[in-house]
Amino acid sequence: MSNAVLSGEKVVNYIDGEWCESASDKYTAIINPATGESIGEILLSTKEDVNRAVEAAKKAQKQWALVPAPQRAELLYRVGLIMKERKEELSRILTQEMGKVIEEARGEVQEGIDMAFYMAGEGRRLFGQTTPSELKDKFAMSIRVPVGIVGIITPWNFPIAIATWKSFPAIVGGNAVIWKPATETPLMARELVKIFEEAGLPKGIINLVCGSGSEVGNAMVEHPEIDVISFTGSNEVGRSIAETCGRLLKRVSLEMGGKNAVIVMDDADLTLAVEGILWSAFGTSGQRCTACSRVIVHESVKEQLEERLLSAMEKLTLGNGLDESVKIGPVINGSALQKIHEYVGIGKDEGAKLLTGGSILNDEKYGNGYYYAPTLFTDVRSDMRIAQEEIFGPVVSIIPVKSFEEAIEVNNGVTYGLSSSIFTRDVNRVFAAQRDLDTGIVYVNAGTTGAEIHLPFGGTKGTGNGHRDSGVQALDVFTEWKSVYVDYSGKLQRAQIDVE
Ligand code: NAP
Ligand code: MG
Numbered sequence: 001m002s003n004a005v006l007s008g009e010k011v012v013n014y015i016d017g018e019w020c021e022s023a024s025d026k027y028t029a030i031i032n033p034a035t036g037e038s039i040g041e042i043l044l045s046t047k048e049d050v051n052r053a054v055e056a057a058k059k060a061q062k063q064w065a066l067v068p069a070p071q072r073a074e075l076l077y078r079v080g081l082i083m084k085e086r087k088e089e090l091s092r093i094l095t096q097e098m099g100k101v102i103e104e105a106r107g108e109v110q111e112g113i114d115m116a117f118y119m120a121g122e123g124r125r126l127f128g129q130t131t132p133s134e135l136k137d138k139f140a141m142s143i144r145v146p147v148g149i150v151g152i153i154t155p156w157n158f159p160i161a162i163a164t165w166k167s168f169p170a171i172v173g174g175n176a177v178i179w180k181p182a183t184e185t186p187l188m189a190r191e192l193v194k195i196f197e198e199a200g201l202p203k204g205i206i207n208l209v210c211g212s213g214s215e216v217g218n219a220m221v222e223h224p225e226i227d228v229i230s231f232t233g234s235n236e237v238g239r240s241i242a243e244t245c246g247r248l249l250k251r252v253s254l255e256m257g258g259k260n261a262v263i264v265m266d267d268a269d270l271t272l273a274v275e276g277i278l279w280s281a282f283g284t285s286g287q288r289c290t291a292c293s294r295v296i297v298h299e300s301v302k303e304q305l306e307e308r309l310l311s312a313m314e315k316l317t318l319g320n321g322l323d324e325s326v327k328i329g330p331v332i333n334g335s336a337l338q339k340i341h342e343y344v345g346i347g348k349d350e351g352a353k354l355l356t357g358g359s360i361l362n363d364e365k366y367g368n369g370y371y372y373a374p375t376l377f378t379d380v381r382s383d384m385r386i387a388q389e390e391i392f393g394p395v396v397s398i399i400p401v402k403s404f405e406e407a408i409e410v411n412n413g414v415t416y417g418l419s420s421s422i423f424t425r426d427v428n429r430v431f432a433a434q435r436d437l438d439t440g441i442v443y444v445n446a447g448t449t450g451a452e453i454h455l456p457f458g459g460t461k462g463t464g465n466g467h468r469d470s471g472v473q474a475l476d477v478f479t480e481w482k483s484v485y486v487d488y489s490g491k492l493q494r495a496q497i498d499v500e
Contacts, residue, residue, distance in 0.1 A: 004092075005096070006032070006039040006040065006093065006096050006097070006187070007037075007038075007039055007040070008039075008040055009030060009039055009040025009041075009187060010027075010040055010041055010042075010043075011030070011040065011041070011042045011043060011186040011187060011189070011190045011210055012043045012210070013043060013045055013049055013053075013207075013208055013209050013210055014190075014193045014197075014206070014207060014208040015049065015052050015053045015056055015207045015208075015209070016052075016053075016055075016056035016060075016203050016204050016207070017056075017197075017202075017203025017204060018203075021043065022043055022044070022045040022046060022048075022049045022211075023046065023048060023049075024043075024044055024045060024046045024049075024211075026043070026044040027041040027042060027043055027044060028041060028042055028044055028183065029041055029042075030042055030097060030184070030185075030186060030187065031184075031333065032096050032097065032099075033098070033099035033329070033330040033331065033332050033333060033369060033370050034095075034096070034099055034319070034320040034321060034322070034329060034330050034369045035320065035367050035368060035369050036367060036368025036369050036370065037368070039096060039097065039187075040187070042183060042186040042210050043210045043211065044183075044210070044211045044212060044215070045209050045210055045211035045215070045216050046211070046215060046216075046219075047215065047216075047219040049209050049211070049216070050178065050209055050216055050219040050220055050223060051219075051223070053178045053207035053209050054149060054178065054223055054225050054226060056176075056203070056204040056207055057149045057176035057177070057178055057204055057205075057207055058149065058176070058225065059204055060176050060202055060203060060204025060205050061146070061148060061149060061174075061175060061176035061204070061205070063202065064146075064171075064174055064175075064176060064202060064205050065145075065146045065174040065175075067174075069123045069124070069126050069172060069173075069174065070123050070124045071123075072123055072171065072172050072174065073119070073120040073121070073122065073123020073124060073172050074120065074123070075171070075199055075200060075201055076116050076117075076119050076120040076123065076168055076171065076172055076199075077116065077117065077120040078199035078200065079116045079168075079195055079196060079199045079201075080113050080116030080117045080120065082195045082198055082199060083109065083112055083113045083116060083195060084113050086191075086195070087106065087109050087110070087113065088106070090105075090109045090160065090188070090191055091105040091106045091108075091109050092105070092322065093187050093188065093191060094108060094109065094159065094160060094187075094188055095321040095322055095329070096187075096322070097159070097184070097185050097186075097187045097188065098156060098157070098159055098184070098185050098188075098332070099285070099321060099329040099330045099331070099332060099370075100284045100285075100287075100321055100329055101321035101326055101327065101328065101329045102321050102322055102323075102324060103324070104283060104284055104321075105321070108158055108160060108161045109160060109161075111158075111161040111164070111453055112160050112161050112163075112164040112192075114452075114453045114454075115161075115164040115165060115168050115453045115470075116164065116168060118453055118454050119168040119169050119171075119172045120172070122169070122172055122472065122475065123172045125472075126144050126172075126173070126475070126479075127144075128141055128142040128143040128144055128481075129141065129142045133485065134495065134496075134499055135487070135489070135493045135495065135498065135499065136489060136493070136500075137487065137488050137489035137490075137493075138485060138486065138487045138488070138489060138493060139485070139486040139487075139488065140483070140484070140485050140486075141483075141484050142481055142482065142483050142484070143481075143482050143484060144173065144475065144479035144480070144481065144482075145174070145479060145480050145481075145482050146173050146174030146175045146478075146479060146480070147173070147175055147227045147228050147251065147478055147479060147480050148175060148176075148225075148227040148228075149175065149176050149177075149178065149225060149226050149227050149228075150166075150170040150175045150176070150177050150178070150226070150227065150228045150230065150478060151177075151178050151179075151180075151220040151221070151223070151226040151228065151229045151230070152166045152167060152170070152177055152178070152179045152180070152229075152230050152231075153179075153180050153213070153217050153220065153221075153229065153230070153231045153232070153233065153241075154166070154179070154180070154181050154182060154189075154232055154233075155182050155232050155233045155234075156182035156183075156184035156185040156332055157284065157287045157288060157289070157332070158288075159181065159182065159185035159187075159188035159189065160188040160191070160192055162232050162469070163179065163181065163188070163189065163192055164192070165453070165457070165469040165470050165474065166230045166232075166469065166474075167179065167192075167206065169474040169475050169477070169478050170230075170478040171201070171205060171206070173475055173478040173479045174479075175228075175478055176204060176205050176206075176207070177205065177206045177207065178207045178209060178220060178226060179193075179206065179207065179208050179209070180208075180209055180210070180211065180213075180216045180217050180220060181208070181210065182233075183210075183211070183212060183213075184332055184333065186210050189208055189210070190208070193206055193208050213237060217237075217241075218244075221241050221244050221245065221250075222244060222248070224248065226250070227250065227251065228250070228251040228252070228253070228477065228478065229241060229245055229250060229251070229252045229253070230252075230253045230469075230477055230478075231252065231253065231254050231255070232254075232255040232256070232289075232469070233256065234256060234257060235256045235257050235390075235462060238254040238256045238465075241254070242254060242465060251477070252465065253464075253465070253467035253469075253477045254464050254465045254467070255289070255457070255458050255459070255463070255464050255467075255469055256289075256416075256459075256462065256463050256464060257289060257390040257392075257416055257418070257462070257463060258289050258290055258291070258293075258390065258416045258417075258418030258419060258459060258463055259293060259294065259387075259388065259389070259390055259414040259415075259416040259418075260280075260290055260291060260292050260293060260294070260416075260418055260419040260420060260421075260439070260448040261292065261293075261294035261295065261296050261399075261410070261411045261420055261421070261448070262276060262277050262280065262281075262292045262294070262295050262296070262420075262421045262422075262423065262447060262448060263296045263297075263407045263408075263411060263420070263421065263422040263423065263424075263433070264277075264295060264296070264297045264298065264301060264305055264423045265298050265301075265404060265407070265422065265423060265424040265426070265429065266298040266300045266301050267424055267425045267426055268301065268423035268424055268425070269423065269425065269445070270301065270304060270305060270308060271308075272423065272445060273305065273423040274305070274308045274309055274312050275312075275447075276292075276421065276423065276445075276446055276447035277292055277295055277309060277396070277447060278309070278312055278313070278316070279447050279449070280292040280421070280447025280448045280449040280450075281293065281295075281374075281394065281396045281447075282313075282316060282327075282328055282374050282394050282396075283328075283449065284329075285328055285329055285330065285331050285372065285393060285394050286331075286391070286392065286393045286394040286395060286396075287331060287332065287336075287392050287393065288449055289418060289463075290418055290419040290441065290448050290449045290451065291392075291448065291449065292396065292421070292447055292448040292449070293390070293391055293395065293396060293397065294380075294387055294396070294397050294398075294399055294410075294411075295309075295396055295397070295398045295399065296399050296401055296407045296410050296411060297398055297399070297400055297401070298400075298401060298402075298403075298404075298407070299400045299401065299402055302378075302398070302400045305398070306355065306376075306378055306398065309376060310355060310356055310376065313356060313357075313374050313376065316328055316374055318361065318366075318371055318373075318374075319365070319366070319371075320369070328374065328394065330366075330369045330370040330371050331370050331371070331372055331393055331394075332370070333370055334370055336370065336392065336393065337360055337370045337371075337372055339391075339392070339393070340372050340391055340392070340393030340394075340395060341359075341360055341372070343385075343386055343389070343391045343393070343395060344357075344358045344375060344395060346385050346386060347377050347380070347384065347385075347386040347395075347397070350381075350384040350385060350386065351379075351384075352377040352378070352379060352380045352381075352384060352386060352397065353377060353378050353379045354375070354376075354377055355376040355377065355378050356373075356374070356375065356376050357372075357373035357374050357375030357376060357394070357395070358373065358375050359372075359373045360372060360373075361373055372393055372394055373394070374394045375393075375394060375395040375396065376396050376398065377395070377396070377397045377398065378397075378398040378400075379398070379400070380397035380398060380399045381399070382399055382410045382413050384397075387399060387414075388414055388415070390416070404429055404432070404433075407422075408433065408436045408437065411437055411438075411439075412436075412437070412438045415461055415462040416459065416461060416462050416463045417438055417439045417440060417459045417460030417461035417462070417463050418439055418440060418441060418458075418459035418463045419439050419440070419441040419442075419443070419448040419449070419459070420437040420439040420441070420442055420443070420448065421442070421443035421444070421446060421447055421448045422437070422442075422443075422444055422445075423445055424444075424445075430444050438460055438461070439459060439460060439463075440456075440457075440458045440459040440460050440463065440464070440468075441457070441459070451470065453470050453471075454470070454471055454472075455470060455471050456468035456469075456470055456471035456473040456474075457469045457470035457471065458470075
C-alpha cells in the first residue's frame with residue numbers, strides 16, 4: 001500500500017465504533033491539489049449524524065472516565081506505535097490529499113507520533129496539587145476530571161498533527177470526542193480513526209462526523225451536550241464559533257491566523273537568515289499558521305538580504321510533493337490560488353515593489369494542479385494590507401526599518417500574535433526581543449516555524465482566546481479542575497472562622 005497512488009477512496013462517518021453512512025447520501029470530491037484530480041469522495045453528513053454521535057459519546061464516556069488514566073494512556077502508546085509503523089504510508093496519503101511535500105508530510109506524521117508518546121506519559125501524571133489546609137486535621141487537594149464530550153474542528157493544512165494535538169489530550173483526560181475534519185482532508189482523519197480502532201479504543205470514544213462547517217460544524221457548536229469546542233482555523237469562523245459558545249456558556253479554545261515576521265538585524269548571520277526565511281515562508285507553500293509572511297529588515301542589510309533571497313528563491317523547485325526532489329508543492333485549491341493572486345494585486349496597487357513571482361503557474365508541467373510562484377515584495381510599509389492581513393500562500397513582504405525598536409514595533413503592529421523570530425548575534429537584543437515580541441511563540445536565529453509538541457502552542461491577540469494546544473497546557477482545555485477537602489477532625493470546622 002505504501003507506494004499506492006490513491007483513487008476511488010470513500011470516507012464515511014465513524015460513530016459508536018461503526019463505519020456508517022448518513023441519511024443525506026450526499027458526497028463531495030476529495031481532490032489531490034498537485035494534479036487537480038479526484039482521488040475519492042467524502043460523505044456530507046447532517047445534524048442528525050452529530051446527534052447520533054453525541055448519544056454514542058455520552059454512553060461511552062461514563063465508562064471511559066472510570067478507566068485509570070495510566071490505562072487510558074497505554075492506548076495512546078499503542079496508537080503511537082502503530083503510527084510509527086505506518087509512518088511512510090500515512091505520509092504519502094497526506095501528500096496526496098493536502099499537497100505538502102513528502103519530507104514535510106513525514107514531519108507532520110512524526111509530530112503526531114511524538115504527541116502520542118508525550119500524552120501517554122501524561123496519563124501517569126495528570127498532576128493536581130496537594131496543599132495544606134488552614135485547619136487542623138483537614139486535607140486539601142486539586143485534581144483534574146474529564147470535561148465530558150469534546151468537539152474537535154480541524155483545518156486542512158495540518159490534517160493529522162492538529163487532530164492529535166486535540167484528540168490525544170482529550171482522550172487521556174477521560175473524555176469522548178466528536179471530530180469534524182476539514183472537508184478537503186478527510187483521508188488523514190479516516191486513517192487516524194482506523195489507528196484508534198486498531199489500538200483498541202472502546203467504541204464511542206472517538207466519533208468522526210464528516211461534512212461541511214456550516215452543517216456539521218455548526219451542529220456541534222450548537223449542541224447543548226458537547227461541553228467543549230476546540231477549533232483551529234480561520235478568524236472569521238473562530239469568531240462566529242466563539243459568539244455561539246458565549247451565548248451557550250460553552251468552553252471554547254481557538255487557534256486561528258497569524259501574520260508572522262522574521263526580524264533581520266544588521267548583525268545577523270545573513271546566510272542563516274535566508275535559510276530560515278525560505279523554510280518558514282515557502283514551506284507548505286506558505287500555508288502554515290506560523291508561516292513567515294513579513295521580513296522586517298534593518299535598512300543597512302536590506303539590499304544584501306534581497307539579493308541573497310532572490311538567488312536562493314531561483315533554486316526552489318515546484319511540483320508534485322511525492323517527488324523527493326521537489327521543495328514546494330501546490331496550494332490547497334483553486335479558490336486559494338485566486339485569493340493569493342488577489343493579494344498580490346492589492347500589494348502592487350498599494351505601491352509595494354514586486355521583486356519576483358506574483359503569478360499563477362499554469363505551464364503544461366503543472367497539469368491541473370494549483371501552483372503559485374514564490375513571491376517577494378519589497379519596500380512594503382507596515383500599514384499596507386499585504387503587511388497586515390493573512391494571505392496563507394507563498395508571498396513575503398520585506399519591510400525596511402531603521403532600528404531594533406522600530407522592528408519590534410512593526411512586528412507587534414498587527415492584529416495577530418502567533419509567532420515571531422529574530423536573527424541577531426547580540427545577546428542583549430535577544431533577551432530584549434523575547435521580552436518585547438508580543439507573540440505566543442518566539443524564535444531566535446531560526447524562522448517562524450518549528451514548534452515542538454511538549455511546549456504550549458498558540459498565540460496572543462487575534463490569534464486565539466487565551467488557550468493553548470500542545471504541552472501540558474492542552475490538558476487545561478480538556479479537563480475541569482476539582483478542589484477536594486477532606487476533614488478528618490470529626491467535628492465541624494468552619495473555614496475562615498474556626499482558625500485558631
Ligand atoms: P476554516 O475555513 O476556518 O476551517 C476550519 C474548520 O472549520 C474546517 O473544518 C471547516 O469545515 C470548519 N468550519 C467552517 N465553517 C464553520 C462553521 N460555521 N462552524 C463550525 N465549523 C466551521 O479554516 P481553513 O481554511 O481550513 O484553515 C486555514 C486557517 O486556519 C488559517 O487562517 C490558518 O492560519 C488557520 N490555522 C491556525 C492554526 C493555529 O494553530 N493557530 C493552525 C493551522 C491553521 P470545512 O472544511 O467543511 O469548511
Ligand atoms: Mg484535497
